[in-house]
Amino acid sequence: MPYCPKCGVEVDYKITNCPLCTFPIPDIPDENNNIKVSKFPRPENKYYETILKIKNQIFFTLSILIFCAVLILITINSIIDAHPLAINYSIISVVAAWFYIFIFLGYISSLYYSILGIGIVTMFLTLGIDYVDGRINWFFSYALPVIILALAIIYLFLYLYNRSKFLNKFIFIPSYLFIGISLLSVGLECILDYQAKKSISLSWSLIVFIVLISIAVLLISLYYKLPDIIKEKIKRKLHISLF
Amino acid sequence: MKQKKEWYRLDNAGKLYPSITSTRVSTVFRLSATLYNNIDSKVLQIALNNIIEYFPYFKVNLKRGLFWYYFEHTEKYPKVQKETYYPCMFMFYKNKNSFPFRVLYYNNRISVEFSHSITDGVGAINFLKSLLVEYFNLLGINTDSHKIPSKEEAEDAFKKYYVKNVPNPPKLKKAFHFPFKLNSKGEYYIITGIIPMDILLSTAKKYNASLTQFLLALYFDTIQDFIKSNNFKLLPVVINLPVNLRSIYPSNTMRNFFISVTPQIDFRLGTYSFEEIVNYIRNYMQLTLNKKYINQHIHHNVKREKSIFIRLIPLFLKNLMMPTIYSKYGERNYTTGISNLGLITLPKSIEDLVERIEFYPPPSIGNIIKVGTIGYKDNIYISFGSLTKTTTIEKIFFRKIRKMNIPVKIETNRE
Missing domain, CATH: 1.20.58 (Methane Monooxygenase Hydroxylase; Chain G, domain 1)
Incomplete structure (x- = not known):
């Protein structure tokens, strides 16, 4: 009977890799020439079909x-x-x-x-x-720019999420959402202002932008960790150990 | 006059399952028997038609009531199917004319897959045994005759043995979960280790443990090694161990009758030696496997079902709420599960015709790896059912067994 040299477990003839550690198994001919009956069908995936x-x-x-x-x-x-x-x-x-x-x-x-x-x-x-x-x-002046802006922000969000999805989604999802919403609000105010007054002066979107970007930066920097000096200062001042 | 169709309430444990069933959480488990010869599907169909009459509580369709699901007797017969999909795949048993179980065949293997809403491992074993007996009877091998089903077999034993005015069991907290990436939907991987029973038993005896206690200790030790070698954030490791209550209460029900006990070890307290784990489990079992402790759990479950507030919630709302509640109060609090169906015996006349019997646990997104064990003739079959491609846990577990100088043969449905 063939064995996995690493795990020490016995496996069936004709198995090329150990089912536990994927280590290659030497091809040993079946001495008894038993006819191999497959134990499982080559399984179809029921999910997609259903x-x-x-x-x-x-x-x-x-x-x-x-x-x-x-x-x-x-x-x-x-x-x-x-x-x-x-x-x-x-x-x-x-x-x-x-x-x-x-x-x-x-x-x-x-x-x-x-x-x-x-x-x-x-x-x-x-x-x-x-x-x-x-x-x-109003299509060309309002609807089209808003749709293009929203699409661009969604694509940016997806790009950033895909880059970091294996790291820590619980930090990145809210951070990127905040960044997205803050950019959207600035963009919206720009479009509305420009169409109404033909000039841009940001007011409410700036408040949203500063608040949300600050939270996002805080969350991301918490993940990437602050420099040791700042960490030490926070510990000393607040008597807490966050990191 | 049209004859009245019989109907059954779902048992206390079974009530939960239709509401939490999804394409990933199929709540379907499998028992299979491998014979020495290829299966004759026509004979198998006749055998199934013959024996289903002895299991009237399985010859049912699931129906929606206003507040709960219920099973309604059907005159139709289930059809045997050739196995083509991964094991324990979801079944749409809420659809019209669908049975809450299926009978499959592939080469020389007969498999029965049951939704947990209708029965547990014991019910499924009895069904498989009857099917095998009838199959061989039809092939001309004289075996035992069937017993006539009694009313007791269809009872909800939870309600029968429910004791009032018992305090609730202590609540569990969030447990450690395996941080593995889920595989594609519709796939379920099985790795089965085949181990000689006598060697495993004698090794367990050395540690003064029963087979279940020994396997449980090995599983805890495996998870300890995994956590410690990866420096994961520590949370208690809790293993869900379903206990067959028919050994504690005098019931012959063929429907669900089990309670999960939950041994837990907190590795924040330090590294446990294997002997310490075995000692803990032995003592834990002695503390919990008695009527007083079990009554608490039965009381807790039945009380919730009987609550007028829960009963009055319409079914569609229950269906919306149940998956979240089950995740919060159920599998969130377990790391994994191990079910031991014990040693299976078949009538002497057919024992030599059946090579092996295996048991695969149901897939679940909350506990992406679960273990099912069953003993037949000289071997014990330990099957890891997994919703991830990663095999680290299985590797550590079986390597540990090998280090104890116990031979292991590994089989899998992975490509």
Whole structure:
């Protein structure tokens, strides 16, 4: 019988690596020439197959519901003298909801593409809502910059999270969230100010930025640890041992 | 007139499981018997059809009530399936016409996988034994006949042996957990160590310990080595050890009837020698494995089920709350679990036709590694069920056994 030289345990013939330590096992021929009966099937992963089936069912049901909703709205529009704007708003929103459901159900496998998809659908949704009255009023000045800003911050968050997810997520997730929110608030105020006054003077977003960035820096520096001199000073002044 | 369908309440322990079941926490465990010849699936199906009538409490579908799930008798028959997936995979037994168990076959192996909502290891063993007996009967090997099921087999023994006005057992605190990365969903790895029973027993005897106590001590020592060699932040190590209560109370129920005792060692107190761990476990068992201690736990569990406030919560809210509550009061407080189903004996006429019997514990996200042990003929089969690719714990455990000069053979379903 073959053995693992490191673990000392016996293993089956034809096993190439020790199941415990993955150390290579010398190929020893079976002296009794027993026919090897495999003990396990080459297992299929039940999860993805089952989840896809459930997802398809959900998506199919919701698609029918959305299709019915659009039909009902068009019928109401043609029969009753409803306000055309209200009907158009509803149709655009329902169609956008269908695209959102498609993305949220995970049909796009990459997270980055999914987020990009959400951004694109939101762009079309806001463009459609803006264009209902036949004119584009606020899409290019407000909606588009806000969406691009939000996408950029989400991508930044994901990039930073992926770099540090194996380190200590309980420190990094709130830190990066705080950084993201502070950048978003500054960006939002810039856009709003510029569109309203054609000049930028930051007020509330600056307060949010300073508070949240300070907390984030504190959390991250706690993780990366402060220089010994500062640690010693904190210990001495506060009589506590945090580190 | 349409005949009334019989229905059963879920037993006290089983009530929890449908609410916490997910694709990762399948709450499904497996017992399998390996024969010397390939399985005839048609004969196996007939055997299953014949014996299921002797287990009316298993011939059921799970249904949703307003406040609790319940089992309803079904006239349909379960189908045997060829094994294609990883062991102990989730089953949608809440769906219409789905059984809370499955019978699988692969080459020369028959496996039964039960949801814990319907029975525990003892119920599953009895079912597997009956299935084997009937299978061999159909192949022309005369074995024992089946016994007629009694009403007692379907009882909720927790409620029967519940004692009022007993104080609650002390609460557990958060335990150490293995810091391993989870594998992909839908995968479950098994590493089984096959060890000669007589050598293991004689070694356990040297330490004045029973087999369960000895294995438990080895497991504690393994975790101690792992923690100390990696300098992890120390928390108490708590091992969940389900105890079959049929040995303490005179019940023959085929439904759940177990209580988990939780030996714990706090390695912040220092390094424990193996003898110290064995001593602790021996004393712990003597303190806890008695009616007075067990009554506390039964009382605690049944009291919660009987509480009018819990009963009045609609099922959908219970389903939302249960996973969090179970995590907080259940597996968060255990490091891992070890279930010993004991020595299994089959009728003499078929014993030579069954090579081995194995037991795989259910996968769980709270305790990503669990151990199931079972003895059959001359061997004991120790199976580690794991939701991580890391094999450090198994490696330390089996190397420890080898260092005691006990032979071990390792098998796995890992690629």
